C-alpha cells in the first residue's frame with residue numbers, strides 16, 4: 001500500500017501539482033469573495049445612488065464634523081477591503097453599499113463630506129447621512145451631528161456642483177434616474193424621546209410617532225421637489241432588541257436579556273403609520289415615474305434574532321455585540337483597546353447598537369424586490 005501510494009505520487013508531474021494547487025487556491029478565494037456578493041439587479045438605467053439618514057447609512061460623514069459619534073478607528077471597518085476604519089459603524093459594508101453593487105453602480109458609497117472625491121465618484125452617488133441624526137430636529141442637536149435639513153442643503157449644493165460640470169439638463173436626468181435611500185428614525189426614539197424628557201413632555205407616544213412621520217413626509221416631498229423619483233424609505237428596526245436598549249432596560253441583569261417588547265411595539269406602530277403615509281404620498285404625486293417604497297427592516301431583523309441558529313443565518317449571538325462586552329460599547333467606547341470577537345459573522349450586532357456586515361447583507365438580500373421595483377423605468 002505504501003509502495004502503491006509512492007508510485008501514484010510519482011506519476012503526478014510537478015507542473016500538474018502546481019496547476020491543481022493554483023486552481024484550488026483560486027476557487028477558495030473566489031468562494032470567499034462571492035459569499036457576500038452574488039446577486040445582481042435586472043438590467044436598469046440607474047447611474048447613481050444617494051443616501052440620507054443616520055449611522056445605518058453614514059459611510060463616514062461624521063469624520064469631518066465635531067461630534068463624539070464617530071467610528072473612524074479600529075476595530076470599526078475590520079472586515080472591509082484593506083481593513084480601513086472609514087467611519088462606517090460596522091465591521092464591514094452597510095446595506096446601502098450592497099445595494100449600490102447590486103444595481104451595478106459601485107462597491108462602496110462614499111461620504112459626501114470627503115472633499116477629495118473625483119467627479120466620477122460624485123456622479124455615481126454619495127451618502128449625506130450622519131450617524132446620530134434623526135427626523136426630529138432635536139435629535140441631531142443632542143449629538144452635534146448633521147440634521148436632515150442640512151443633509152438636504154448638501155444635496156442641493158451637490159446638484160449645483162454637478163450642474164457646473166455636466167449642465168443643468170443632464171443633472172436633472174441623472175437625478176431622476178437615481179436611487180434614493182432614506183434611513184433614520186431609531187435615534188429619535190432611543191436617543192431622544194425615551195432618554196431626554198423634552199419631547200415626552202410635549203407628545204404622547206402616538207403623537208410623537210405622528211410628528212416623526214410628518215417630518216419624513218416633508219423630507220420625501222422636498223426630495224421629490226428636487227427631482228428625485230426613485231425613493232426608498234427605511235422603517236425602524238425592533239428597537240427593543242438593540243443590545244444597549246436591553247442593557248438599559250433590564251436593571252443590570254445579565255442573565256435575562258430578552259428584547260424589550262414594549263419598545264419594539266412602538267417601532268411596529270411607527271412603521272405601520274409610515275408605510276401608509278408613503279403609499280398615500282406616492283399616489284398623491286400622480287406621476288407614473290415616481291416610485292416611493294417602504295423598506296421593512298423590522299421583519300428580517302426580528303427573524304434573524306428569533307431564528308438566529310437557523311441555517312439561513314448561522315448566528316450564535318443575538319443580544320450582545322461583537323465589540324467589547326457587547327452590552328454597552330459603541331462609538332468611542334468600541335476602540336482599539338476593546339476586546340473584539342474573532343468571527344463577527346456569528347453576531348447579529350457588531351457593537352451595542354449597530355448590525356454586523358453579515359446582518360446588513362442579510363437585510364439587503366431581504367429587500368431586493370423593493371429595489372427591483374424602484375429601479376424599473
Ligand SMILES: *[C@@H]1O[C@H](CO)[C@@H](O)[C@H](O)[C@H]1NC(C)=O
Nearest residue numbers: 060086114115116117118121
Ligand atoms: C476621500 O476620497 C479619496 C478619493 O476617493 C480617497 O482616496 C480618500 O481615501 C478618501 N478619504 C478618506 C478619509 O476616506
Ligand SMILES: *[C@@H]1O[C@H](CO)[C@@H](O)[C@H](O)[C@H]1NC(C)=O
Nearest residue numbers: 248249250251252253256260
Ligand atoms: C426594572 O425595575 C423596575 C423597578 O424596580 C421594574 O418596574 C421593571 O419591571 C424592571 N424591568 C425589568 C426588565 O425587569
